[in-house]
Each structure stands twice: as C-alpha cells, then as structure tokens.
Amino acid sequence: MTSMVAGINQIIKKNGLPKQVLPEIFSRKDIFPDLHLLDGPLKVYRSQSSFDWRKLRLIVEDEESWKLRYKVWNFMENNPLFFRSHETLPLDVQRHQATKRVYTLYNEKFYGLEEYMERPDLSGKYSSAMISYDPNVSVKLSLAFGMFPNTIRTLGSDRTLDIVNENLNAENAGSFALTEIAHGSNARGMRTTATFEKETKTFVLNTPDFEAAKCWVGNLGKTCTHAIVYAQLYTPDGKCHGLNAFVVPIRDKKTLLAFPGVVVGDLGEKIALNGVDNGFVLFNNYKIPKDYMLSKTGDVDDAGNFISQFKDPKKRMGKSLGALSGGRVGICEIASTYGVKAITIATRYAAARQQFGPEDSNVEYPVIEYQAQQYRMLPHLAAVYAVQFFSTFIGKIYGDMTMKLLMGEDMATAGMEIHALSSVGKPICAWTVRDVIQECREACGGHGYLKCARLGDLRNENDANCTYEGENNILIQQGSNFLINTRAKGWSAFGEVSPLGSVDFLKNGEEIKKLKWSWTQTNVAMKPENLLTIFNWICVHLLERTYDKVKQLQASGQSQFDIRNNSQVFYAINLAKAYGHRSLFEVFYQKVQSLTPSPERDVLSKLLSLYGANVIVNNYIGTLYEGSFVEMGLNVCEILQSGILGILPILKLEAVTLVDAIAPPDFIINSPLGMSDGRIYDHLKSVIYQTPGTFERPEWWKDISYRDYIVKSNL
Template sequence: MGLENGGCRENDLYSVIRDHPDYKVDKTVLSTFDGQRRVATVQAMAQKSMDQLALLNTIHNLKMPPTATRIMMQVSPSATIKYVVGDRLFSSAIMNMGTKRHMKFISDMEEGKIFGCYALTEIAHGSNVRNMRCTATYDKQKKVFVLNTPDFEAAKCWAGGLGQLATHAVIYAMLVIDGHNYGLHSFVVPVRNPKTLLPHPGVIVGDMGEKIGLNGIDNGFIQFENYEIPKENLLNKLGDVTDDGKYTTPFKDPNKRHGAALGSLSAGRVTIAVICETMGVKALTIAIRYAGVRRQFGPDGKTEVPIMEYQTHQHRLLPFLAATYIIRNFNTYLSEVFYQFSIDRMMGIESEDGPEKGMEIHALSSASKPVVGWTMRDAIQECRETCGGHGYLKASGIGDIRNDHDANLTYEGENHVLIQQCSNYLLKLWPHVLKRQTISSPLHSIDFLTHGLDILAKKFNARSTQEICCPNTIIEIYQWLVTYLLKISHEKLENQLKSGKLQFWAKNDTQVYYAKSLAVAYIQVSEY
C-alpha cells in the first residue's frame, strides 16, 4: 500500500487509514438512549476494531512512536488502543523482560499467528503490585510453572483484547519455589487455541462487559486452576529458575531488580500520555474551529462577532492550546527515550545506569500520565461547554472523545495513587540536598536539586512581563517551587513519623497540599 517500507509522511498514513473500508463510519444510523437502535453491539464493535487492527498490523511505520499513535487515535480510538495493547504492551513486556527464547512470540504476533494482551491488574489489587495473589509455582519434576488463582479477587481483569480475542497474555504472578515467594514476575501464557479461540483447559476467561466508552476493546478477566505452562515461558531477563529449582538474578540488590522492572512497566503510561494529548488536540480542534465561525453579538448595527474574538472565550481555550504544545513536545521526548531504553534492553545492551534510568522513567511517567490526563480532561470538558448546545450533540464528536478519554484517568494506574510513585522517588532526595551532595540522574530531571539550598535562597527578580515570560525565568520559578515543596513535604513526613505514626499513615497524611503538589510541579518543570 505504499507505506510498508518506511519513509511515509504523516498525512499519507492518515489518508490510508481514513479511506480504508473498515474505518468508514455509517453516519446514517444514530444511537438512541433506549438502546433499541444502537450503532452496533459491543461484540460487533470489538470485531470491527479487530478488522481495523488487521490493517494497522500491515503498516510497518506504526512501529515509530509516538507519531503513528496520534494519527491512529484520530481515526479509531478502540482499534488504536487494541493495537497498542498487543504491539506495545504485550511485545514491549517480552522485549524488556524476556530473552532470545521468547522472540518467537513477537514473531508470531507480527505475523498474525497469535494476538497478545497484558494482564497485571487483579480484581482486588491494581496499583498495589507487591500484594497481588495470582501464583506461578515451579514444579521441579515436570519442569513447568503451575498457575493458580486462589479466589475471584485474584482474577486478572481489565486486560484489553482478553475478553474475546487474545490467544496469549503476559501474566504477572508471584513466583513460588518450595513454598518461598520470590515476588512478582511475568510469564507468557497461552490463553486460547489460536484456531478456534476456545480457552485451554484450566483457563477461565470472559468479557468485562459494556463500558461507558471504548467499547471496541474487549476488556476481559481470567482465572487459572492448576494450569501448567512451560518453564521457558518465564520472562527471565530480571530473574530465572534453574531446572532443579534454584532462583537466579543478575541483580544483587532487590531494589535494582525492582527498578529495572519499573522501567519496563512504563510502556503503558508513556503511551497513555500520548493518547490523552491526542484526544485533547481533537477536541480543541473542533472547539476552536467552531469558535471561528460561530457568531454572537457585536456593536450595534455591525456584523456579529465570531465568539473566538471574545476575551472570555480565548481565556477558556487558549491556555489549554498552549499546554497541549508543551505536552506534545514532552511526550515526544519521553516516548523516544523509553523506546530507546526498550531497544537497548532487547539488544542486550545493559548500561550501568540502566536501573536508575528505569526508575527515573517510572517517576516521570507516573506523574506525566496523571497530569496530562487531568489537563486534557479539563480541556475536553471546556471544549464541550464552549461549543454550547451544539457541543452536546453526539454529531459534534466531543461527547465520544470525553467518554473515550475517561478511561485514561484510571487504567495503568489510578491517577491519585499512581502519582505517589513520583513523590516517593523525590522524597528520598532531600537528605542529599541538605548535605549539598551531587544529585544526578540519567535523564537529568533532578540534577538541579544539587543546588537546592541555593535555589531556595534565591530571590525573585523579574520586574516586567517580558522577563516573567522568559523561559529561563519560568524554569527557575518551577525549580524553586519543586525544591520548596520537596523541603516542606519531607519535613511534614518527618514530623508525622516523630509524632509516632507508622510510616504508612505518615505518608498517607502527607499527600494533600504536599507530596501530590510536589509531583505535579516536578513533571511541569520536566515538561519545560
């Protein structure tokens, strides 16, 4: 189709996807509130997005992040996210945490022989990955791992593509050897027969049901009952098991192994930030174009004025437009950094700062995904309101954008929980600031804290609008704010601990006005 060998322009890619028969929208059928004349059933929507996915899998340029994701999201959000789940999450997890013995799964995925999904969340545990309860117990005699789901609360859930179509899944489970739990590890698990799509014996799999948006994605749940998988299906880059049941890992420090794993877990969060941005761009495009042609009021006897000319309207939309430019630049940067990190891991290039880079990527993505999601949520809602009653019509498209975007605020980490990962990363740095030690990270997002005490002592000296709007001044303001919030957040935490509170409750009582604000300010200065 002229796009398979690389080098296509963005508009060419958009045109191919837009004009393909499987992406045509039937505009003659309208859905109604009573559900009797819905555009399609959930099952039909899932199948349609699968047909659209087949096209996406033929366009090799889609491997280039994040441009392709932005274009695809404009045309079909459900098919795009299904593609992202299979190509980015499933394959990325294998590339980052697997070794050569697992490359066959990626080849089969690219050739369309299998379809993969990514299953981390459990019914009772989402963000709290350390306490997940699905187990993979090693059987020395059979040399297999036996997967078990102790009860329904430990069932894996919400995995995109799992409900009806996935044949394989990257499953996160507690690795158990001789009764000892070695913590969360990942496994490639066959779920369904690729030819019949029937689940394998020992696997219970189903669909989560209709959602308020993105119903082209068949989110599913899965349980295991003494289900055996080959020993080789353990993704073993960070930890492995010998035939006789000995656990091995290249990391002597468990925290470093955890840090390397965190970098791998960032794929979804990095991509979701791009998806949020793209949905905001689409809503802003609709609202700003509408504001340019919609006329209301004006001087007596004169032509009515486009509503975009009103200061109040500009105040509602243009700040979000400006934020979107900043967010897009940051997303492009972080996507490129993450995918290079992934490629290096896949190629076996293990740099000395790899674990530290993994932790920094995790901190950045744990803050950027919530902040970008919240910003675009507010932008989309403002776009709906600025278009008045016409924005409330389904035909405007803003309602669908709002519903489809809503999931971004929850999956891959509920925002208010996820952002604490970033503040936890930062709070460990304040003792180093007090000692005036050199603070450095692979991506340099925290390097300025080396001079934290000097930053706090510095006085604000901008005296004109031009000086205040200077990028260097803005960066200095944010660096002061991050340093100040880090100081008071750490002091608040220490005071809570000194008062006798357990560390859990001390951290809990340091979130509002402190740690959360710290993480938000940190990602904002990082975006600059």
C-alpha cells in the same frame, strides 16, 4: 561597511528580495494543504496570522513523523473498512470492526521492528495516528503486537523467541495481565500463583477466588491467544519469591476456544473504548512449560531452586514491571492526541460561530472576539502545545533508552528518572487534557453536546488515561517519592540521579530557595526565563516543606507506612504536581530556546508565557506568599493576570493558524464543528440530514397515538 550595505540595497532594488527556499515537503498538499485559499469564516483569521503555519508544523514534529501519520491516514481514508459513522454501533459490532481494522493495519507493516530499530521515537507517532482515527484500534494493536512481544524481548530469553516470531507473523495475539479484581495499584498484594512442579517441569497456575482474577486485560475478553501474566512464584519448598511474569497460552490459535483450566470472559460495556475487549481470567491447576517463565530478572532451575541476579526483591520487581513506564510514556502521547483534536474543533468553531455585537449595529462577532471566550480557549491551546512537546520529548528519551538497553548499556539511573518523570507526566498530561476537552465541550454550547461533534467521545476516551497504567492520584506519588528520597541524601545528590535533566536544577536547591520575586513590570514577569525561575522555586520550596514534614513525622515515632500516608495531602501530592507542571513548562521552554529568531519562535514564546503564567495563577499564587517568595503588599497575581490579558488579543489573531499547525485532516477530525473550512452549519446540516431515521416516523408511532400498552382500570 556602509558601501557594502549600499551595494546590497542596490542589488535588492534591481532584482528584488532573494526568493525564499522552502522545504520540499511543502509540496505535499495532503500534509500542507492550501488552507489560506479556503473560502469561509476562517479565512479572515488566517490572513491576519503573523507566521507560516507550515513551518510551525515542522517545529512541532519532524518530516518523518508527519509522513508516517499521513501514510496511515491516507490508507484509512481510501479503505472502505475505515468508513466513518456518527452512530453508536452495537457492542459486538464495535469489537468485530476494531479487530478487522487491527489486522488490516498490521498487515500493511507501516511501522515494524526494522523501523523501530531506526527511529524508536516514531512508535508514539504511529500509535497517535491510529488513536486520532479510533483509539480502540491503537489500543488493541499496541497490546497485541507491541507491548506483548516487547515485554517478552525485554524480560524473556531465547526460550520464548518462538512466541515472538509467531507474533511477528500475526500467528498469535497478546495481552498484558497484571491487575486483579481486588488489587490494582498494590501489585505486591496480588494473589494469582504459579507453583513450580519438578516432576513435570511446569508451572501450575491457580486463582484462589474471583477477587484474584486477572481483570481489565485488553484483548483478553474475546480475541487474544496469549497473555503476559504476573503471578506470585512458589518453589517446591513452599517459599514465595514474589511477582514474576509468565507467557500464558489462553486460547487455541485456530478455534479461539479457551484451554482446559482457563476460565476467561469479557468485562462488558464500558464508558468508552468499547472496541477493546477488556476481559478477566481465572486459572484452575493450569500447567504451562517451564520455558514460559520470563527469566531475565529471575529463574527456576530443574531442581526447583530460584536464581536471580537481584538481591533486593523490590529492585527485581521494579525491573519486571519496567514495561509499565513505556505504557505511561505512551499515554502522554494519547492525551496529546485527544487534546489536539478537541482544541482544533473548539477553536475553529469559536472563530466561525457568530453571536451578538455592538448595540448600534446588525453585525455579529465571532465568539472568539470576546475576552471571556478567549480566556476559555487560548490557555488550553497553550496547554495542548505544552503536552504535545512534552509527549514528543519523553517518547524520544524513552525510545533512546530502550535501544541502549538492547545494546547492553547500564541504564539503571536513567530508568529511575524516567520512571519518576513518567509517573508525574502521565497524570499531568491526562488531567490537563481532561480539562481542555471539558472546556472545549462547553465552549461549543449545545452543538458541542451532539455526538457528531466528537467532544463527548473524546472526553470519555481520555477518561481512561486518568486510571489505566496507574491511577493518577496514586501513580503521581512515585514522583514525590523519588524527590524526597534523593533530597534525604542532600541537594547535591540531584546532580547524580538526573541524566535526563528533569531534576538536575535541584542540585542548586540551597541557592534557589533564597530567591525572591524581583519583577514589578508585567512584561518582565511574563518572560519565559523568569517564569521558569518561579517554577524552580516552587519545586524547591514544596520539596523542602514536604521533606520537613517527613522528618517531623519520623521524629514522632511513626512507621514508614504511616509517614508516607500522612505526608501526602498538601505536601507530597502538591510537590509531585509541581514537578510535573515544571517539567512540561521546561520542555516547552527548551524547545523555544532551540529555535532561531523567527515569527514562529515569537508566537511559541507567547504561548509558553501564557501556559506558564496561567498554571502559576491557578495553582501556586498562595504558595508564593506562603514561602515568602513574594513580599506582602506586592500583588503578583495582578501582575500575571495583566500579562495574560495582554497576550489574549494577540493570540486571538493567531489561534486558527496555531491549530492548523497541529490539526489532523478533516477525515480524522470528523466533526462538523471543526472542519478546516469553518463552514459549521453546512457540515452540521449534512450530518443531521444524512443520519438514518432523521425524517422517518418511528416504528413505535402507535404507542404514541393509541397507547394500547396502558392497562385500563376495572374500577
């Protein structure tokens, strides 16, 4: 062995170290630009980084994902229709512009049905590429040519294939109409009706009043021709068969005028996403063909009899609303996209912006050198990575499940789990990124308040993620319901309901709840595997505590409705949030574990520890003591805080390259504070100087000098 080592050393001494073989894709300078060669304030941090940001980029997403992203981005950058403006355009101009961009991108067929069948998980990356440029375009395109035809394929039959084929050729454009003015989360309370008429073999749609109008329907305000409409189905015998889905023509495809019996309008300007024409619709004895019922979960024969393979109406409605899980999975990716842009802008700004310094020196330090700024930014950087890995994970498992469903496999158990996982994942991702963006906005000071900084727009755009596809505080209860109902069958039941593995650990709940904190050294407590143990215990403890509360309320004779209502605050909601936090951490943990030893793995491991410790410190320290996981007298908060403070100065040196690994190109960042060269003042000057009207006298200058509009008193 000694002679072999000596021989190898002789070869190295003579010929040098073997040349490292790099992936061929590294030659793509659009995807992997030579950032280290850029002169500017970020160069010093890039030179101090311990890892290769290009390798980390391929860990975050694979080659095909980045190639698809840059295919879209390069097309946009070279097409005048996608010219960037920092000014707020009139509402109708925003709608018009977004619509033209939708049809332009759809015409390019960057990612169609064939690509989806091969890599369904890339649908999220395609949407993310559009969102990072302009979420209005992605939302409109995804609804018109994604969610609309996919829902018909999933819930419909051969009778509606012609509508899908027309959609493939952009001969129609769709929307998804579920929510009503007076009912959103409570789908069963919706009042739009579809009554089968035997004589004409049609369904007659009616809206009893404005409160029952379908609303918040993307594309419905001005541009769609069809909608998936959920209505209460009535058969000729007067019996209601619950909520069912129908394909409903809204406007003439050539004139875009609404059909008689359809009253459709626009909801008007919103906080953000104003390129999306959200609308409302009411129906007045509006007839649609019998074939336009999406009949996979239930159908009506010519005699007016309702037929369904589902005996349980709740399961039938759950299947009918299954498309919403895909929407929630997609929102995780949307939130990730916003978070990446915000943390990129704020981190580069913090590394370039200089303020203060030692009293005996004229040198000013970049603000990222200050501990307070590091703690403001770096835990959020870690959180963005956690959201990024989780959104990729859940997008892949949802895509795989969809393909198996199309092949006829029974995915009922996996479907239940992904419903629960997306119901907690979507709120946690949206809330996490909400906090990321707000802190990034504040961390950029006054310049961050400028519209051209883009942080205000990102904040407003992400705000919608907290509400649509299920208001977060209500939606997250689906996760706790899943956990409580399974717990009622015993801990072992979790091994039977978790093919995706998100709750499989709970089958060992009896053993987990007996665990105690056993780490007195900071470096040991901060190990990812030990932090995962803490998250496991937190979930078990909160589940047991909530389950005991439910049993207590049952024993008091309360109704099922009251039990659910009275077990939310401090119990079920906390449980659902813990399940979400643990899921994000565990996906991140498994990603790190899958990597071979390398500098990239090391830096991700530190990010993982920072994310986990910070979530625990800010959310669950009290829980650890309350449940006796920690003995009184042991200050675990100080242990974890010490670990966090120890990681901050290390990751400070890595922060710029960590955002380089996930950042889109400057054309997409579109913020003078976040460009890759870090020359914030040059870019800020350019934007301000080039904005129309910057140096011009206002047209209304006379109202300042002469004030003729003030009516003089006759007294």
